[in-house]
Amino acid sequence: MTDRHNDDRPPGSRFAKGRPPGGRPPGQWRSGPRPGSRPPAPGPRLGPDGEEATVLYGWHPVVQALGNEARGLHRLLATENATARLEAEFGEGLRITPELVRPSEIGRLLGPDAVHQGLYLEAEPLPAPGLDDLPADALILALDQITDPHNVGAIVRTAAAFGVAGIVTTARHAPGATGVLAKSASGGLEHVPFVTVRNLAEALIALGERGFTRVGLDSDAPESLDALTVTRPLVIVLGAEGKGLRERTRTCCDVLARIPFSGAIRSLNVSNAAAITLYALGRSPT
Numbered sequence: 001m002t003d004r005h006n007d008d009r010p011p012g013s014r015f016a017k018g019r020p021p022g023g024r025p026p027g028q029w030r031s032g033p034r035p036g037s038r039p040p041a042p043g044p045r046l047g048p049d050g051e052e053a054t055v056l057y058g059w060h061p062v063v064q065a066l067g068n069e070a071r072g073l074h075r076l077l078a079t080e081n082a083t084a085r086l087e088a089e090f091g092e093g094l095r096i097t098p099e100l101v102r103p104s105e106i107g108r109l110l111g112p113d114a115v116h117q118g119l120y121l122e123a124e125p126l127p128a129p130g131l132d133d134l135p136a137d138a139l140i141l142a143l144d145q146i147t148d149p150h151n152v153g154a155i156v157r158t159a160a161a162f163g164v165a166g167i168v169t170t171a172r173h174a175p176g177a178t179g180v181l182a183k184s185a186s187g188g189l190e191h192v193p194f195v196t197v198r199n200l201a202e203a204l205i206a207l208g209e210r211g212f213t214r215v216g217l218d219s220d221a222p223e224s225l226d227a228l229t230v231t232r233p234l235v236i237v238l239g240a241e242g243k244g245l246r247e248r249t250r251t252c253c254d255v256l257a258r259i260p261f262s263g264a265i266r267s268l269n270v271s272n273a274a275a276i277t278l279y280a281l282g283r284s285p286t
Contacts, residue, residue, distance in 0.1 A: 064187030072124030082118030153184025
């Protein structure tokens with residue numbers, strides 16, 4: 001199903017104005033604030049543990065989260081049109097009752113530039129595995145201080161497409177798995193867990209001791225990506241745009257490799273580089 005931009009009631013919707021969807025009692029659903037009612041409070045509510053909830057918005061991130069039993073749910077805001085789409089998608093299996101709102105109310109929470117498609121979800125963070133929980137034959141990514149949430153989200157989406165078992169990142173110098181990152185991941189967060197470590201170099205050393213081949217992507221490396229033959233378990237290490245891999249990270253890799261460009265431009269956005277590398281190495285024999 002193709003994405004739609006922020007909207008409300010679709011033409012010809014069976015949810016006519018004033019008629020609650022699914023035969024629910026009047027008053028349970030509303031289109032905009034009723035007299036005396038309060039619009040959603042700005043910003044996410046706190047979860048049961050006192051921490052700020054994870055914010056997900058847009059069709060794919062929200063639908064994937066709603067279908068993930070491991071994802072705890074707090075609050076779902078939806079426009080009338082989005083509610084109709086959810087009911088068509090889940091039927092009676094929807095795990096949370098939406099609060100029916102106008103698009104502007106979600107826009108007030110997220111800002112005017114967020115393409116929310118009528119859906120806003122506050123949820124629990126997903127359980128985070130440890131390094132030792134990764135499968136013995138895993139294909140994983142390690143991110144060395146990539147801080148742009150758009151880039152990290154795009155990497156997560158690509159990782160989900162290639163069956164990556166996890167993404168290793170640090171607690172500092174890394175964006176949270178919420179908001180813009182989640183939207184850019186387009187539902188990939190529900191399929192590729194983050195493994196958060198204190199020190200990336202130490203994590204790479206530990207993975208090497210477990211038998212992982214550690215391949216660092218470096219535009220100046222003498223080794224060409226298409227000349228590598230690697231086996232799993234495998235970790236592909238990606239550095240931030242501009243800075244690349246830090247020196248300590250480089251020394252913890254078994255091999256450094258570059259993408260063999262043939263055109264005038266010799267570099268790519270890190271998320272595009274991740275996709276090419278996963279395609280090249282993810283099909284290697286195990």
